[in-house]
Amino acid sequence: MSTAAKELARRGFSVETAGLVKGDNGHIQDADVLLLPVPTTRDGKTVYAPFADREFLLSEIEAAAGTRMILTCGAVFSGENAVNYGALDSYSLLNAVPTAEGAIKLAIEHTDFTLWQSRALVIGYGRVGKVLAERLRAMGCLVTVSARKDGDLALCETLGYETVKTGEIEKVLPFADIIFNTVDARVIEDRDLRHTAASLMIDLSSKGGFDPAEAQKRGITALKAPGLPGKVAPVTAGKILAKTVSQLVAHSI
Numbered sequence: 001m002s003t004a005a006k007e008l009a010r011r012g013f014s015v016e017t018a019g020l021v022k023g024d025n026g027h028i029q030d031a032d033v034l035l036l037p038v039p040t041t042r043d044g045k046t047v048y049a050p051f052a053d054r055e056f057l058l059s060e061i062e063a064a065a066g067t068r069m070i071l072t073c074g075a076v077f078s079g080e081n082a083v084n085y086g087a088l089d090s091y092s093l094l095n096a097v098p099t100a101e102g103a104i105k106l107a108i109e110h111t112d113f114t115l116w117q118s119r120a121l122v123i124g125y126g127r128v129g130k131v132l133a134e135r136l137r138a139m140g141c142l143v144t145v146s147a148r149k150d151g152d153l154a155l156c157e158t159l160g161y162e163t164v165k166t167g168e169i170e171k172v173l174p175f176a177d178i179i180f181n182t183v184d185a186r187v188i189e190d191r192d193l194r195h196t197a198a199s200l201m202i203d204l205s206s207k208g209g210f211d212p213a214e215a216q217k218r219g220i221t222a223l224k225a226p227g228l229p230g231k232v233a234p235v236t237a238g239k240i241l242a243k244t245v246s247q248l249v250a251h252s253i
Helices: 002-010 058-065 089-109 127-138 150-158 166-171 190-195 212-217 228-232 234-252
Strands: 033-035 069-072 082-084 119-123 142-147 162-165 178-181 200-203 221-224
Touching: 002 234, 033 234, 058 069, 069 234, 089 127, 089 178, 089 200, 089 228, 089 234, 119 127, 119 166, 127 142, 142 150, 142 166, 150 162, 162 166, 166 190, 190 212, 200 212, 212 221, 228 234
Parallel strands: 033 069, 069 082, 119 142, 119 178, 142 162, 178 200, 200 221
Antiparallel strands: none
């Protein structure tokens, strides 16, 4: 968020911050637009601000905002003045790139073999799944993609991927060296882990596609890795967010 603040200032916005660093206590009432972080909340009650000196309640933010624009990533507010930028293609499609590259970085760091000629299973063919599968294939991986929709499976076939229905993932678990999950729902049950040959499982979803603790019990390195853009490419992530904010503000004028 600090990079986004600097980029917004560079674009001509007057920027004040609260909770980005210790002692950072900007005044909400002075802002025309309230930009909340990625993710906006982890408990459904407070803004995710680990460096703040105090808690910021979501209800407090909504009450203080009045009719001013609230930009949120995931949290739901009742007013029409709130925009969930995390759900916008203009943000999430660009953000899929640092997410995919961050996942690949983790895969390289946590395996003792090359991605080249390894067998990668990408679960889900949404925004992140599309970018991730393409980059893995470009590195020489043998990529299998799971999807729910027949149209997505057909598209994957035309692009040269092996495919499997997401509801039938257990069929390919014995043949994957690395598993990347992008689906925000349980897609691999504990019983299916018995047949999983992968040495590494990376979960990029928020809610979790499998139980990392159960995978660890079976000798699999299991990583929970939401929010990768801000961790592995904070400058790029900040610029993407600043661009999105600029577009939203311009459209609201």
